[in-house]
Amino acid sequence: MDMIFVILIGAVAAVLANMNIAVFNDGLRPIVGEHIEGRLKRRELGLTAFAMSFGLVVGFGIPFTVTASIILIHSILLGTDIIGLITPKNKWGTPLAAAIGAVYGWGLLIGLEGFVKLFEHLPVNFLEPMGEVGTPVVVTFMAFPALAVAMQFTIKKGILTFLVAALVRQLAVFMNEGGFLSIGGNAITLNQEGMALIAGMIFLFGFAMREKQEEGSSVDLASIFSEKxxxxxxxxxxxxxxGALITGATNLLLMAGDPISLSLLAEGKQADAGIAAAARAIGFIPLVASTAIATGVYSPVGFTLIFVVGLFVPNVWIAVIVGAIVIFLEVMLLSVIARFLDKYPGVRNSGENIRSAMTKLLEVxxxxxxxxxxxxxxxxxGFFFIAGFYLLNEIAGRPIVRxxxxxVGAIAVGIIANILVLMGIMTLPQ
Structure with a gap:
């Protein structure tokens, strides 16, 4: 049963990515939206997906998975993002993505340790450093509402939004460190980036909603949000x-949605893991909802509430059913949110600014x-190579998207470093 769940998750997730329906990497959603609207070629999309997700798979997802002997969801779904977006979207490419995704899921379950050991045999093991590629993404993503506010309204309002979001983040850090929040004696950890994102989105939509009152704009139900x-x-x-498959696999303790709940599961603390997953889900709802509404591309795990269901429901088959219902209700909720946004032209018009802000932040x-x-x-x-690589790419007309x-430069440095060490030109980093 374990093998069936993981194989099916790999196959279905790869197909969803291949068909531009859903990707797990939050930062990829706006980029897939660019491809759907014809502003990004499939080759560039696949290259970007590989560049953005490979480091997270090998440097973040797989090490956690090997350590706990429980699959961190990042290691499978970031991989299926790459598989689905690299394979062509046609009558033979989609079945191929499903097949590769299934094999990838199977391989994860049986071959993780061997993959990590393969990197250990390299003169320069760049598995762990590659995890740094995605580290700034989640932290900087909380600033996109402030950037969108500055682009649509004024720089002063953008700065105000940024400062409030930064303050909210630090308050969340303070509350986490002080252990001020708890349920039944279990400390609740707030997602600080999620809290900052909520604050930023409140300001963005607050300014946008006031725009309707000031201009008296008419309601246009055929807005970009509703179409997405x-x-x-x-x-x-x-x-x-x-959703049903992932909920079932979580219930079987095959996988976890984040490192905190994974570590708690490894210690046998399933209830604590469920509480941690719930707190994380609350923090991620605005991120998933906003990127989905702005791009028309969803996440295969939705708002991540399915992990909470999987950890708290006592039976795997009940978990499968409830997980399917939960993700169905999430999608229906998106429609309610979109109809709300349709009533406010200022909010609706912020869609393009949201997309542009996400893209600019991801580039940085x-x-x-x-x-x-x-x-x-x-x-x-490493710094020398990336700086030169970036500038030469700009001068060449950006053959590689920013x-x-x-x-891609970090992966190239890893390969070059191994070659130079083998040639005796470079010493092993200390």
Whole structure:
């Protein structure tokens, strides 16, 4: 049963990515939206997906998975993002994505330790440093509402939004460190980036809603938000299938949705893991909802509430059913949110600014992450290579999209470092 669940999750998730329906990487959703609207070629999309997710798979997902002997969801769904977006979206590419995704899921379950040992045999093991590629993404993503406010309204309002979001984040850190929140004696950890994102989104939508009152704009129900949500709703059956599978696998303690709940599960603390998963889900709802509404691309785990269901429901088959219902209700909720946004032209018009803000932040975050990873692999040379790589790519007319420069450059530094060590030109980093 364990093998069946993981194989099916790999296959279905790869198909959803291949068909541009859902991707797990939050940062990839706006980029897939760019491809859907014809502004990004499939080749560039696949390259960007590989660059953004590979480092997270090998440097974040797999090490946690090997350590706990429980699959961290990132290790499978980030991989299926790559598989689905690299394979062509046609009559033979989609079945191929399903087959590779199934094999990848099977391989994860049986071959994780061997993969990590393969990297250990390299002169320069750049598995762990590659995890730095994605580190700035989640942290910087909380700033996109402030950037969107500055782009649509004024720079002063953007700065105000940014400062409030930063303050809310630090308050969340303070509350976490002080252990001020608890349920039944269990400390609740707030997702600080999620809290900052909520604050930023409140300001963004607050300013946008005031725009309607000031201008007296008429309601246009055929807005970009409604159209994007319609695209998600028509695929709700796919989300129910993958949601049911992931909920069942979580109930069987095969996988976890985040490192905190995974570590608690490894210690046998299932109830604590469920509480941690619930707190994380609450913090991630605005991120998933906003990116889905703005791009028309959903997440295969939805708002991540299915992990909470999987950990608290006592029976695997009941968990499967409840998980499907939960993700169905999430999709329906998106429609309610979109109808609310339709009533406010200012909010509706912010869709393009949200997309642009996400893209700009990702370009910066991935460049920083790639530079940090490269410098950990080869101190000094890493910064030099990424800076030169970025500037030469700009002068050449950006044959590699900006978002891919940092991650691709970090992978290239890892390969170059191994070659130079084998040639005796470089010493092993200390």
């Amino acid at each position: 949500v319609k695209a998600i709703k028509k695929n709700v059956v796919f989300f129910m299938i993958i 975050a991935l460049l920083i992450g790639g530079a940090n990873a490269a410098n950990m692999i080869a101190p000094g040379f 978002m891919a420069v940092g991650p």
